[in-house]
Amino acid sequence: MGxxxxxNDLQAFRAVVELGSFRKAAEAVSISQPALSRRIEKLEEALGVRLFERTTRSVTLTTVGRVFAPSAEQLLDDLDVALLGIRDVSSSRLGHVTIACVPSVAxxxxxxxxxxxxxxxxxxxxxxLDSSANEVLGAVISGEADFGVSFMGSQEPEVEFKLLLQERFVAACRxxxxxxxxxxxxxxxxxxxxxxxVDKTSGNRLLLDQALSSVAPRAPSVCETRHVTTLLGLIExxxxxxxVPSMAMPGRDHPILTSVPLVEPVVKRRVGIVRRRGRPLTPAAQEFHKTILDMRRSGVASNDASGETSAPARQTGRKTAL
Incomplete structure (x- = not known):
């Protein structure tokens, strides 16, 4: 017996899982709430289990529902992959994409x-998932993230690294x-x-320690922190x-902060997309991946005369950090 x-029943289930509400899910898949409830009931009857615990105030997955949710998502993603090239399903599907990235990129x-x-x-x-460079790698390798954007990963055998831009470190000051x-x-x-x-848990600290093995500070730092955003606040x-990385600086019109190129040596970092080797992207993630590459090609970041890659944040006044 089949x-x-x-x-449609699986899509209704995914909508409720992602949105946590029958009303919002019904709006998302463009049907009435009673019709969506019937689809969920049909799915539960077919499986012989309850997938949701429903009260007047909340909707939560049952234990069986939590186990079934990843399988349902995978089934729908596999169908989208099969249909890609036949018709554009990405613009009409309800789905999600998870990106891990260092905070400056986020x-x-x-x-x-x-x-x-x-x-x-x-x-x-x-x-x-805005996390440290090591945590970005972990999320990509474990599958928690579809892909990541970071300055670490080019040496990892499990990871593919596609260069997006290169930037230098600068001296940030008032x-x-x-x-x-x-x-x-x-x-x-x-x-x-x-x-x-930044402290020793930072990927930037590891990069600088390796590049500056012959440069010894005369004294310890006044303060250590984990993120460059905090550094900028302390400097201010x-x-x-x-x-700091050049893209971390606010715009040139910032009233308090400015930056000066650091030399002897010039230290640069390479920022790129990191993906788990051999793992195909879902259609939703593939489109987001393409969006990032298209923005890069269209000149969202451009090379300056020094050969580094500059970022629009330095013109918009936004702060960034790792």
Whole structure:
């Protein structure tokens, strides 16, 4: 005896899971709430189990429902993959995509990509995991994220790394700081002043420690933190200077903060898309991946005369950090 449910019933189930509401799910799949309830009841009768616990105030998955949800999602994704190339299903499907990214990318680059993506696919929900570089890699390798955007991963055998841009580290300081009057600053000059830094859990710290093995600060940092956004706040408060990725700086019209290129040596980092090797993207994730690449090709970031890649955040006034 066959199981008597169809694609519409699975889509109704996924809509309720993702939106947590029968009313919102009915609106999302463009049917009445009673009709959506009938689809869920039909699916539960076919499976012989209850998938949801329903009260007047909430809808939650049962234990069996939680087990079934990933399988239902995979079935619908596999169907979308099968239909790709036959017709455009992405613009009409209700789904989700999960992106892991370092905070600077989440703050400066992805908002524009998400806005563009949402205009094209308004029914697909985007989830951002803004985490450290190591956590981004972990989310991609474990499958928690469809793909990631980070500056680490090019050496990992389980990961494919596609370069998006390259940027250099700069000295961030207040406009009234002595370093602000210089055209360039050496690392030794930077460390002659009070400075703040990221701690050893930061991927940026690992990159800098490797690149600056021959440069020794004259004294420990005044303060350590995990994120560059916090560093910028400390600099703005007058605690010192710091080395930060160039895309982390606010726009040139910022009234307090400015930056100066760091030299001897010039330290750069490569930011790219990281994917688990051999794992195909879902249609929703593939479209988001394409959106990011299209934005990069269309000049959202451009190379400056020094050969680094500059970012629009330096013109818009947004702060970014890792």
């Amino acid at each position: 199981i008597n449910f169809d694609l 703050y400066y680059f992805l908002p524009g990509a998400i806005a563009s993506y949402h205009r094209r696919f308004p029914r697909i929900r985007v989830k951002l 406009r009234d700081h002595p370093l602000a009057r210089k055209k360039r600053v050496t690392w030794n000059e930077l460390y002659e002043h009070d400075y703040v830094s 408060a007058g605690l010192g200077v710091a080395a």
